[in-house]
Amino acid sequence: MKKKNLFIIGIIALLLIGATIGGTYLFKDKRENDKQQETSNNEADDEEIYGNANNKVTMYIFHGDGCPTCQSTLEYFRSVVDDYDYLDIELFEVWHSDENQKLISEVEKELNLSIDYIPYIFIGANYHNSGFNKDLLIKEIKKANKDDNYQDIIKPILDSTEVKYEQEQLKSN
Numbered sequence: 001m002k003k004k005n006l007f008i009i010g011i012i013a014l015l016l017i018g019a020t021i022g023g024t025y026l027f028k029d030k031r032e033n034d035k036q037q038e039t040s041n042n043e044a045d046d047e048e049i050y051g052n053a054n055n056k057v058t059m060y061i062f063h064g065d066g067c068p069t070c071q072s073t074l075e076y077f078r079s080v081v082d083d084y085d086y087l088d089i090e091l092f093e094v095w096h097s098d099e100n101q102k103l104i105s106e107v108e109k110e111l112n113l114s115i116d117y118i119p120y121i122f123i124g125a126n127y128h129n130s131g132f133n134k135d136l137l138i139k140e141i142k143k144a145n146k147d148d149n150y151q152d153i154i155k156p157i158l159d160s161t162e163v164k165y166e167q168e169q170l171k172s173n
Helices: 003-023 030-039 042-046 066-082 099-109 134-146 155-160
Strands: 027-029 059-065 089-094 120-125 124-130 168-171
Touching: 059 066, 059 099, 059 134, 066 089, 066 168, 089 099, 099 155, 120 134, 124 134
Parallel strands: 059 089
Antiparallel strands: 027 124, 059 120, 089 168, 120 124
């Protein structure tokens, strides 16, 4: 039994190390996929547009209560959200909330993603899938704020889902 427990702990440790090392490959740009969807879906004229008309950027953080990397991420952004008057942060705890687990599954399905690690962070059409790199995240937030083609890929999912999710909001003053 002790060998089995050590094996499980070893696997978890390797996964955490792999997630941290994978932090060098943080953002994937989904714009090409979005352009393909746009050309195949000409009903966009009738749909609500989720652009950056108000010069607001919303960052969505899917996290787990008890995850050390998630905790560092949340502590940092709670301390700086007021420094960015255009930034709103939506938090979704996915380890202990059945509703948010259903929501993250819906996000995976809608965006054709496999979300295997947390925190999982969306900024506009970009997503950050492992680790915590504050400099890169701040750079992406500032870039999204200046982007005339800013597109929020999570808001339409939140607006259309029947999942009753739980969220916490951090808004700049």
